[in-house]
Amino acid sequence: MATDVLIGQLVGVFSVSLLCVALLAARRRRRTPPPPQEGDGRAVLVTGCDSGFGRHLALRLDHLGFTVFAGCLLPEGHGAQSLAQESSGRLRVLKLDVTDDGDVEEATRIIRDNLPEKGLWAVVNNAGVSDWAETEWSAIDHYIKMVDVNLFGCIRTSLAFLPLVRASKGRMVYMSSIFAFFNCLNMGAYSVSKRGLEAFADCLRVEMASFGVKVSIIQPGNFGRATNILKTKTSRDIWEALGPEQKQVFSREYMELASGYVSSVTTSGFKEVTPVIDAMLDAVTSPRPKHRYLLVSRLDTCFFACYPLLPTFVSDAIFALSPMYAKRKEMLYLKQSCGK
Numbered sequence: 001m002a003t004d005v006l007i008g009q010l011v012g013v014f015s016v017s018l019l020c021v022a023l024l025a026a027r028r029r030r031r032t033p034p035p036p037q038e039g040d041g042r043a044v045l046v047t048g049c050d051s052g053f054g055r056h057l058a059l060r061l062d063h064l065g066f067t068v069f070a071g072c073l074l075p076e077g078h079g080a081q082s083l084a085q086e087s088s089g090r091l092r093v094l095k096l097d098v099t100d101d102g103d104v105e106e107a108t109r110i111i112r113d114n115l116p117e118k119g120l121w122a123v124v125n126n127a128g129v130s131d132w133a134e135t136e137w138s139a140i141d142h143y144i145k146m147v148d149v150n151l152f153g154c155i156r157t158s159l160a161f162l163p164l165v166r167a168s169k170g171r172m173v174y175m176s177s178i179f180a181f182f183n184c185l186n187m188g189a190y191s192v193s194k195r196g197l198e199a200f201a202d203c204l205r206v207e208m209a210s211f212g213v214k215v216s217i218i219q220p221g222n223f224g225r226a227t228n229i230l231k232t233k234t235s236r237d238i239w240e241a242l243g244p245e246q247k248q249v250f251s252r253e254y255m256e257l258a259s260g261y262v263s264s265v266t267t268s269g270f271k272e273v274t275p276v277i278d279a280m281l282d283a284v285t286s287p288r289p290k291h292r293y294l295l296v297s298r299l300d301t302c303f304f305a306c307y308p309l310l311p312t313f314v315s316d317a318i319f320a321l322s323p324m325y326a327k328r329k330e331m332l333y334l335k336q337s338c339g340k
């Protein structure tokens with residue numbers, strides 16, 4: 001009798017241990033992502049390949065065996081031409097201004113007619129522009145241009161290619177920025193465009209889940225030195241476009257300071273594109289891509305990961321405590337220097 005109980009207990013302990021090991025192994029399997037999917041037979045469209053992240057990603061995907069359609073603003077330009085030379089014969093440069101309905105229509109026709117056997121696997125909405133200026137220093141045209149490329153350009157491209165991506169149960173990838181959620185001086189128009197882009201991508205992700213299409217958002221921090229995205233406006237450009245009332249509020253001295261500050265920030269960013277390209281690649285190839293890829297320094301990761309969760313009065317206080325903001329407050333209504 002005692003032996004039967006002992007055997008029963010041993011069998012029980014053994015079964016529970018086996019179950020635990022099986023559960024742990026299953027969990028581990030879930031955590032360890034399988035190897036990336038191969039590009040063989042699949043096509044990817046990347047927009048904005050004349051330079052920067054788009055160009056690097058197009059080359060990496062090409063080396064992985066994907067059929068890459070590289071959308072370029074200027075297909076005859078140096079960026080597009082050298083991309084074609086450096087890539088395999090599979091990569092095809094397309095003229096694709098994302099603000100132009102005709103270009104998008106023509107690109108859709110070319111891609112549809114030249115798809116490899118497994119179809120269009122992914123669209124990487126990368127094309128974008130950036131600039132700086134305080135919210136009220138920009139005319140409406142500046143906002144329209146920014147949103148036309150960064151937001152409506154992505155929506156226009158997405159709507160055209162969604163049926164093909166749905167057919168392959170593939171990927172839609174959106175190049176956003178930390179400025180989609182991080183409010184700071186001088187990035188108003190850019191933030192508007194990227195926040196709108198994330199709203200679009202979030203809605204799309206929910207709807208596309210039922211078709212097996214996965215949607216990812218890439219949020220790089222400051223990679224200004226690694227690409228061609230740097231600001232184009234000078235403080236003089238902005239100053240000359242201001243009205244008399246604004247010139248009284250914002251002194252020329254402050255404008256110089258703001259311009260210098262923007263330059264110093266943008267030229268102190270990462271020099272290497274690798275983390276961003278790895279994230280874009282993961283979004284395209286991983287069986288379990290992330291919803292969001294935040295790409296900032298290790299030190300900044302905690303700050304930027306928590307920032308969107310903060311109550312507004314706390315995030316505004318962080319912003320107001322920055323030395324630049326304090327300096328700005330001191331310089332408002334500063335008497336103009338003679339001759340300026």
Ligand SMILES: NC(=O)c1ccc[n+]([C@@H]2O[C@H](COP(=O)([O-])OP(=O)(O)OC[C@H]3O[C@@H](n4cnc5c(N)ncnc54)[C@H](OP(=O)(O)O)[C@@H]3O)[C@@H](O)[C@H]2O)c1
Binds near residue numbers: 047073153222
């Ligand atoms: N670099 C960063 O620090 C950073 C940070 C966060 C997010 N991003 C985002 O990353 C994306 C890529 O930018 P990047 O940093 O690689 O800068 P980039 O080198 O300037 O690349 C942007 C590309 O988009 C192209 N483009 C501009 N307008 C276009 C249009 N209407 N249609 C099609 N293509 C157009 C540009 O062509 P041209 O060269 O001929 O103008 C360029 O090839 C952008 O969406 C940007 O907002 C960049």
